Amino acid sequence: MSLAKQSANEGSAKQVFAKQGFVHRPWAPLVLGAGIIVGGTIIGLILGSVTDFGFTRMSLILITTVLLLGLGVVTGTAGMIALCQLSFAAAGAYIVEWMSLHHVASFLGGFAFVFYMICGAAFAMIMGIIVGLPALRLRGVNLAVVTLSLSFVFDVTIVTLGFPGTKTNEFIDRPFGIGGSPEDKDTVWVALFALIVTAIIAIAVVYLQRSRWGSAWKMVAFSERGTASSGTNVRFAKLTAFAVSAGAGGIAGGLFEALYRQGNPTLFGPYSSLVLYVLSAIVGSYLVDMAFFGGVLSVVIPFILTRLSWPMFIGDMLFGVLGIQALTTGSNLGEDIRRGIRRRSREAKLAAVSEVLHDTGAVASVPIPKGTGRPLLVVKDLGVQFGAVKANSNVDIVVTEGTILGLIGPNGAGKSTFIDAVSGFLPHHTGVVELDGVALDNKTPSNIARLGLRRTYQQDRVPSTVTVGAYAKFVTRGKATRAEIDEVLDFFGCPTYYTPLSLVDVGTRRLIEVATGVAAKPKLLMLDEPAAGLDHEQHIAFGERLRQVPTKYGVTLLLIEHDLDLVRSVCSEITVLNFGEVLASGAQDAVLNNPEVLKAYMGETEML
Amino acid sequence: MREDFGPPAHDSLSRYFPYTLQERTEKMIIVNGFAGLTQGAFFAIIGILLTLMSQLTRVVNFSQLAVGMFGGFVGMTLMMNPDIQLNIWLALVVSIVISAALSGIIGWIIATWLPSAPISNRSAVTVAALLLIVSTASVLFGANHSNFTPIVSGNVTQFTIPGGQIVFVSQSLVALLALAFVILIASSILLKRTMFGVRLRAISDRQSAAELIGVNVKVLNVGVWVISGALISLAIGFVPATISNDYISFSLLIIGGSAAALVGAFKNPWLALVGGLLIGALQGVCSAIPQIAPYRDWVVFILILVFLLWNQRKEVWDVAR
Numbered sequence: 043m044s045l046a047k048q049s050a051n052e053g054s055a056k057q058v059f060a061k062q063g064f065v066h067r068p069w070a071p072l073v074l075g076a077g078i079i080v081g082g083t084i085i086g087l088i089l090g091s092v093t094d095f096g097f098t099r100m101s102l103i104l105i106t107t108v109l110l111l112g113l114g115v116v117t118g119t120a121g122m123i124a125l126c127q128l129s130f131a132a133a134g135a136y137i138v139e140w141m142s143l144h145h146v147a148s149f150l151g152g153f154a155f156v157f158y159m160i161c162g163a164a165f166a167m168i169m170g171i172i173v174g175l176p177a178l179r180l181r182g183v184n185l186a187v188v189t190l191s192l193s194f195v196f197d198v199t200i201v202t203l204g205f206p207g208t209k210t211n212e213f214i215d216r217p218f219g220i221g222g223s224p225e226d227k228d229t230v231w232v233a234l235f236a237l238i239v240t241a242i243i244a245i246a247v248v249y250l251q252r253s254r255w256g257s258a259w260k261m262v263a264f265s266e267r268g269t270a271s272s273g274t275n276v277r278f279a280k281l282t283a284f285a286v287s288a289g290a291g292g293i294a295g296g297l298f299e300a301l302y303r304q305g306n307p308t309l310f311g312p313y314s315s316l317v318l319y320v321l322s323a324i325v326g327s328y329l330v331d332m333a334f335f336g337g338v339l340s341v342v343i344p345f346i347l348t349r350l351s352w353p354m355f356i357g358d359m360l361f362g363v364l365g366i367q368a369l370t371t372g373s374n375l376g377e378d379i380r381r382g383i384r385r386r387s388r389e390a391k392l393a394a395v396s397e398v399l400h401d402t403g404a405v406a407s408v409p410i411p412k413g414t415g416r417p418l419l420v421v422k423d424l425g426v427q428f429g430a431v432k433a434n435s436n437v438d439i440v441v442t443e444g445t446i447l448g449l450i451g452p453n454g455a456g457k458s459t460f461i462d463a464v465s466g467f468l469p470h471h472t473g474v475v476e477l478d479g480v481a482l483d484n485k486t487p488s489n490i491a492r493l494g495l496r497r498t499y500q501q502d503r504v505p506s507t508v509t510v511g512a513y514a515k516f517v518t519r520g521k522a523t524r525a526e527i528d529e530v531l532d533f534f535g536c537p538t539y540y541t542p543l544s545l546v547d548v549g550t551r552r553l554i555e556v557a558t559g560v561a562a563k564p565k566l567l568m569l570d571e572p573a574a575g576l577d578h579e580q581h582i583a584f585g586e587r588l589r590q591v592p593t594k595y596g597v598t599l600l601l602i603e604h605d606l607d608l609v610r611s612v613c614s615e616i617t618v619l620n621f622g623e624v625l626a627s628g629a630q631d632a633v634l635n636n637p638e639v640l641k642a643y644m645g646e647t648e649m650l
Numbered sequence: 651m652r653e654d655f656g657p658p659a660h661d662s663l664s665r666y667f668p669y670t671l672q673e674r675t676e677k678m679i680i681v682n683g684f685a686g687l688t689q690g691a692f693f694a695i696i697g698i699l700l701t702l703m704s705q706l707t708r709v710v711n712f713s714q715l716a717v718g719m720f721g722g723f724v725g726m727t728l729m730m731n732p733d734i735q736l737n738i739w740l741a742l743v744v745s746i747v748i749s750a751a752l753s754g755i756i757g758w759i760i761a762t763w764l765p766s767a768p769i770s771n772r773s774a775v776t777v778a779a780l781l782l783i784v785s786t787a788s789v790l791f792g793a794n795h796s797n798f799t800p801i802v803s804g805n806v807t808q809f810t811i812p813g814g815q816i817v818f819v820s821q822s823l824v825a826l827l828a829l830a831f832v833i834l835i836a837s838s839i840l841l842k843r844t845m846f847g848v849r850l851r852a853i854s855d856r857q858s859a860a861e862l863i864g865v866n867v868k869v870l871n872v873g874v875w876v877i878s879g880a881l882i883s884l885a886i887g888f889v890p891a892t893i894s895n896d897y898i899s900f901s902l903l904i905i906g907g908s909a910a911a912l913v914g915a916f917k918n919p920w921l922a923l924v925g926g927l928l929i930g931a932l933q934g935v936c937s938a939i940p941q942i943a944p945y946r947d948w949v950v951f952i953l954i955l956v957f958l959l960w961n962q963r964k965e966v967w968d969v970a971r
Binding site: 121122123125173176183184186187188190191192194195198199202203311312313316317319320323353355356357358359361362363365366368369370371372 | 710712759760763764767769770771773774775777778779780781782783784785786788789898902904905908909912916944945947948950951954955958959
């Protein structure tokens with residue numbers, strides 16, 4: 043694409059953003075988060091100096107914020123249940139204490155403590171990976187069982203062994219020579235150190251959430267299959283989320299040490315991890331401000347209860363009730379507040395989104411692509427059996443490079459099973475599948491996607507928690523520039539880059555799935571009923587665009603579709619499946635006029 | 651966030667082990683292993699109930715033991731109260747009723763608001779319920795509570811093993827094992843032979859399909875929860891007084907139970923029975939070996955990890971298609 047054209051594109055895109063009101067504000071969450079943390083800390087410091095609220099409590103708020111931020115990644119963003127966040131903190135604290143007492147890096151001076159904290163976080167991450175590896179490939183409930191067990195076992199061990207300093211009653215040095223005797227807990231400088239660390243963690247978490255890793259976490263929470271067929275390993279996505287969460291836990295453990303100078307097992311028990319999980323669910327701690335709010339709740343509620351001389355457990359009862367409410371409704375405080383704020387502008391934005399969609403203006407009409415004649419996908423004798431049911435048997439299909447192959451057949455003919463088998467979700471299929479000469483059998487779905495065979499789904503597999511652009515970035519895996527993504531989105535009449543997918547209807551999400559699939563530039567893209575959910579005019583416009591895809595983007599297509607008008611308008615060759623077998627295959631006219639095909643579609647009586 | 655801190659109690663283990671290591675180990679392995687079976691049988695019952703609930707109502711109920719614990723403390727309180735002094739059997743009945751009702755409420759909440767949610771979302775609610783029940787028990791019954799009074803105590807029989815050691819068979823063990831078998835056999839007859847069981851299986855297989863042919867899914871779901879709550883409360887009645895019962899530790903015995911359920915992959919209740927007994931015996935054996943006694947809980951944990959590694963040989967996807 044020429045530079046002039048590119049900048050023209052960007053110009054028009056910017057106009058549309060302005061019209062829709064979806065402006066990219068990379069700094070917005072940071073400003074919000076930083077503002078709340080700094081504001082809250084100033085209030086805390088004032089309270090701390092004039093009341094017995096104390097800097098220790100201020101520090102505890104910040105430590106809990108770090109714990110919740112980490113937990114938010116694994117429970118909020120990636121949608122798993124993790125019940126051992128404080129075990130990671132204990133591990134981090136243990137490492138910091140041990141290294142401090144052994145003066146491992148005392149040559150670093152004041153920064154030695156920071157180094158120990160990083161080591162503690164790294165250790166917690168490794169621990170998380172070891173525990174997560176067996177648990178993460180299975181369903182989330184297994185992770186809950188494993189993490190709960192870990193927190194219990196770890197607690198027993200820490201209580202038995204004690205922290206390194208407890209045997210000799212030694213206390214470690216605080217970072218940067220911050221003073222204070224063990225009794226003198228109220229140290230303003232510890233709170234400030236905790237504030238800086240919290241701010242760094244918050245910024246890191248925000249940017250990770252927006253990165254491709256972050257999209258993978260959100261995607262995996264929404265659909266594992268969708269994640270795999272976008273070329274991202276499901277286990278990798280879950281493991282990174284769990285490791286990041288564990289790392290934040292380790293950092294929080296280091297902050298505990300900065301505050302107390304000696305570990306205390308009672309801080310890290312399984313019960314505390316349970317409370318933290320529920321608190322994370324209540325506030326929605328994947329949001330920075332809400333993690334801080336959770337930290338405030340966890341400290342202020344016990345503070346108030348102590349003042350009232352009420353039992354401390356009343357606070358946990360409250361968390362229990364709010365937790366049940368949050369987990370049954372699937373909402374949290376952070377999202378509720380944000381929804382409330384956004385409500386006013388939501389309708390205008392929805393209107394803007396649909397306006398763009400109706401802009402399905404004509405594109406230059408091109409003939410049905412004929413292809414290069416080279417076989418790209420070769421499937422020989424494919425068979426899939428579910429118990430006694432043969433979903434596919436003896437299926438031979440060849441897709442020629444640069445063409446659009448139509449795969450049609452009545453409901454239950456085995457079309458989607460065919461796609462599942464080819465894209466690696468049915469590893470027990472028989473027969474041979476080759477893409478561009480490379481055998482795909484025994485390869486995982488994510489590997490197959492990376493080799494250049496992508497697919498879309500009949501069901502909605504586009505998560506509503508990200509923006510169109512974040513989803514496109516995730517799907518294209520660095521294969522497309524920003525300008526290219528914008529161009530493809532525009533070509534298919536999709537909403538623009540920064541549009542939240544939560545504002546987009548299901549039919550349009552399917553269109554976005556197709557567009558981003560094309561933008562990923564696979565060798566072959568298999569579309570499973572992509573036009574379902576579009577009206578007739580959109581069907582025609584969609585067909586016009588599909589016809590251009592092989593030549594314009596170099597992507598060969600395999601199209602499953604029930605709308606024969608669409609098939610007729612884009613496919614040069616058609617294969618018909620019936621009862622799992624190939625009924626007819628060849629040039630469009632010959633296949634569609636084949637009496638057997640008509641019979642399969644219309645039934646015997648209609649034919650008479 | 652608790653702020654109290656101080657060095658934990660760290661005693662030399664030798665105080666508890668007057669024999670030489672080898673002597674002690676040889677003598678105690680079988681005896682301890684057998685003694686561990688009682689706790690193992692309790693884990694087995696929890697595991698069986700977790701498995702049945704996960705199969706029938708698509709939930710891993712982390713609050714299960716907390717529910718039984720709460721009912722148990724209500725019964726205990728009525729028993730200990732000098733004005734009421736409830737008979738132990740009546741106290742058991744009260745415990746069962748309270749546990750069943752509490753369990754039913756949680757089941758009703760999940761069946762009402764999350765009827766078709768994935769199993770992890772449904773299970774997450776029980777984590778919050780666990781927190782609510784434990785904290786409520788702490789507030790209601792206070793820090794100073796007496797241990798549960800078991801309805802059975804003493805030994806049924808004893809026998810001597812080669813080497814002269816005496817192995818005791820406690821009434822608790824016999825009662826818990828009997829209860830485990832009753833639950834297993836009754837549930838399998840119920841599920842296979844009765845209309846109620848057919849309906850239960852229908853809602854566990856295809857809930858929406860069962861709903862369409864007129865099965866009242868919600869009532870059946872809540873029914874399973876009520877029965878499970880009652881059974882766990884009954885089982886707690888047989889548990890020997892030696893098992894720790896502060897609110898948190900007792901409720902977290904669910905960990906051993908879920909490890910047992912994992913052995914049967916949350917699918918096979920008979921394997922959960924085997925798993926529970928195995929875990930109990932293994933922990934007992936470990937406690938006889940001084941070098942590893944402090945880490946005996948790791949045995950359960952590593953067992954879970956190994957099992958999961960073995961179980962995930964095949965790829966599993968979140969949805970059928």
